[in-house]
Amino acid sequence: MSATDASNPADGTVSVLVVDDEELTRTGLRTLLSTKPDLTVVGEAADGSEVLPLVMALRPDVILMDVRMPTLNGIEATRQLRTTLSEPPKVIVITTFENDEYVYDALEAGADGFIRKRAPSQQIAHAIRLVATGDSMLFPDAVRRLATGRPVRPEAAARAAALTRRETEILQLMAQGLSNQQIADGLTVSLETVKTHVGNVLAKLGADNRTQAVIVAFQAGLAPH
Incomplete structure (x- = not known):
C-alpha cells in the first residue's frame, strides 16, 4: 500500500483512495484523476485488508473500491468501514462488468454506487464529485438486472x-x-x-x-x- 500527505488538501478538493489489486489499474486511475484540479488521490491499496488502516490515517472523502481482491474483497471491506467508523467515506465500486453479482452485494453492504473501470474519465470524475456531496449513484435498471432471480x-x-x-x-x-x-x-x-x-x-x-x-x-x- 502507499499513501501521500493528505493533511492539508486545497479548499474544495475531494480526496480519493484507490483500492485495486492490479497495479496497472491503480496507476491508470491515479493518472486519470491527476488531471482534475478538484480531485486528489491521497493513497492506494492493493487489498481490502489495507483499507481500514489507510482510511483511519488519511480520512479520504471517497474510495474507488475493486470488489474482487485476494485476501479481503471489496464487499467485506465496505461492510467493515460501515460497521467500524461512525463517519465512513463514500464508496464507489469499480468493476469490469456491471452485471457482476459482487456489485449487488457491495451495494447491499453500503457502497454508494458503482462504475465501470473503462468508463470515460469525465464520468468517473463526476461520480466521485456526486457521492462526495452526499448523493447516491442510483442506476435502477442495473440494480433491477442484478436483483432479477433473487427471492423476496x-x-x-x-x-x-x-x-x-x-x-x-x-x-x-x-x-x-x-x-x-x-x-x-x-x-x-x-x-x-x-x-x-x-x-x-x-x-x-x-x-x-x-x-x-x-x-x-x-x-x-x-x-x-
Missing part, C-alpha cells in the same frame, strides 16, 4: 412493512430512479416534504443511502424485477 427476503419485507403508505410510494418512485425534485413534482408536494419522507424511509429501512433503500425495495417485492 422476509427480513426486508418486515422492514418495509414499517413504512407508511406515502413512504412506500416514495420508495417505489426512488426505485424508478426519480430524484427528490421529480418525486415532488409528480406528487405535487414540496421538495422539503419529499426530503423528510426520504429521510424517514432510510431510517426505517436501516439504509445508509438511497441505493441501499432501493435494494430493500427489490428484496421486499415492492419494485418489479
Whole structure:
C-alpha cells in the first residue's frame, strides 16, 4: 500500500483512495484523476485488508473500491468501514462488468454506487464529485438486472412493512430512479416534504443511502424485477 500527505488538501478538493489489486489499474486511475484540479488521490491499496488502516490515517472523502481482491474483497471491506467508523467515506465500486453479482452485494453492504473501470474519465470524475456531496449513484435498471432471480427476503419485507403508505410510494418512485425534485413534482408536494419522507424511509429501512433503500425495495417485492 502507499499513501501521500493528505493533511492539508486545497479548499474544495475531494480526496480519493484507490483500492485495486492490479497495479496497472491503480496507476491508470491515479493518472486519470491527476488531471482534475478538484480531485486528489491521497493513497492506494492493493487489498481490502489495507483499507481500514489507510482510511483511519488519511480520512479520504471517497474510495474507488475493486470488489474482487485476494485476501479481503471489496464487499467485506465496505461492510467493515460501515460497521467500524461512525463517519465512513463514500464508496464507489469499480468493476469490469456491471452485471457482476459482487456489485449487488457491495451495494447491499453500503457502497454508494458503482462504475465501470473503462468508463470515460469525465464520468468517473463526476461520480466521485456526486457521492462526495452526499448523493447516491442510483442506476435502477442495473440494480433491477442484478436483483432479477433473487427471492423476496422476509427480513426486508418486515422492514418495509414499517413504512407508511406515502413512504412506500416514495420508495417505489426512488426505485424508478426519480430524484427528490421529480418525486415532488409528480406528487405535487414540496421538495422539503419529499426530503423528510426520504429521510424517514432510510431510517426505517436501516439504509445508509438511497441505493441501499432501493435494494430493500427489490428484496421486499415492492419494485418489479
